[in-house]
Amino acid sequence: MKKLLIIPLITLSSFVLAQKIDKLFDEQKFEEITSLEKESSSFTGEELYKLGFAFFRQENDDKAIEYYDKALQKGFNNAIVFYHKGLSQMYQKKYDEALKNINIGLESAPLAEFYFEKIRIYNIKEDLVNQEKTFLEALQKSREKDNWYIKIVLFGGSFYYNKKDFARSEKIYKDAIAILPKEYELYTKLIKSLNAQSKFSEANSYFEKMRILYEKKELPEDEMKFKNLNVDEFNWKNQVVNVHKYFEKPKEMLAPLYVLYLIDEEGKKVQRKFKIEKT
Secondary structure, X not given: OHHHHHHHHHHHHHHHHHHHHHHHHHOOOHHHHHOOHHHHHHOOHXXXXXXXXXXXXXXXXXXXXXXXXXXXXXXXXOHHHHHHHHHXXXXXXXXXXXXXXXXXXXXXXOOHHHHHHHHHHHHHOOOHHHHHHHHHHHHHHOOOOOHHHHXXXXXXXXXXXXXXXXXXXXXXXXXXXXXXXXXXXXXXHHHHHHHHOOOHHHHHHHHHHHHHHHHOOOOOXXXXXXXXXXXXXXXXXXXXXXXXXXXXXOOOXXXXXXXXXXXOOOOOOEEEEEEEEOO
């Protein structure tokens, strides 16, 4: 009779523990999750993964990988486990191993987040060929068009812009805008790519679209606050000058048309600001 009672008690205890882990995970109370490590022998594969992730969030990559591996051994071979194992390996500077695991994750879940971290590894390795190959694949295959996808678009567009391949930069931004017409940061980047090719009329047509959105107060907070848009840049004595155009049309003499920001040689902060006014 005692043996019969023990089995349901163990089952109930496991159920309560599982609910506790799920609740703590949802609330991002990772320190409390790691305090349950001594009970991990009874964890399911998914619970072991969550324990590993909790260690990851506490910047303990060795422990994180240990429990990701245990999760896999228990049959929880979800793509997210391989991805997060690869992420921990990236922080350990084990880049080849990291790429291997992220690629396994991508096979079943071609998510923009996975692709972005893969690009980041190639960026760390200064592998321009594989950076380009990966972001082009990501733009084509990413399942979700989320914030990670936008980061990849911005990376890809900047990649070509910095190589002065402005036409390819333009195409990346236009393709993305067709999918995500309300991601207004893409318009800024597109306008800069067009101006770099002396396509001033087309660039201005996109600026006018942004001006209308400004008048409707539909632009992001920064654009509404500063009342201008970054439309171009050029180099001056080995420093970058960013050109911003005001949305409000000048109605009187000396009203500002543009504001130019001279960036310091380290590229970190504004050194000087100049205004171009209506004369």
